[in-house]
Amino acid sequence: MKNTYWMMGLAALLAGFLTMTTFGGTLALAATTVAATAVPVAQTPASTTPATEDAAPVAVKIDNFSFSPNTITIAVGGSVRWTNHDDVPHNVVADDKSFKSKTMDTDENFTYTFTKPGTYAYFCGLHPKMTGKIVVK
16 A cells, blocks of 8 residues: 555656646746655755846936936945937046046947945036036945
8 A cells, every 4th residue: 555655645746747838037836736745945045146237227317418417326336327318429427537438329228336435526527517426325
């Protein structure tokens, strides 16, 4: 009798493996009518990477000869992406020269990651009256 139960369990296990399908890189078993013993699945631990490294850059729009928003606050490790929506070229230059973009034509962008806290004032090197500020905490 023990052999019969053992064989039924083995058959159910084999049937499960034969009906296994892959969805998006994860394994899933097709439903079967045979009851099986639950086997715990190892859980992937939560990421220990700071959210700022995975976060999308904060967008600054360059349009009508201005930076919008004009002042933003981000966390250390955060990034800012400036995109030129104007019909004329612009660039982004930090007052302290810690970062500088190339000249960007319409729809081009520049991204910079801030690794140290502080306040970073910047301007357009082609149109110095255009100014903005990034506060990094």
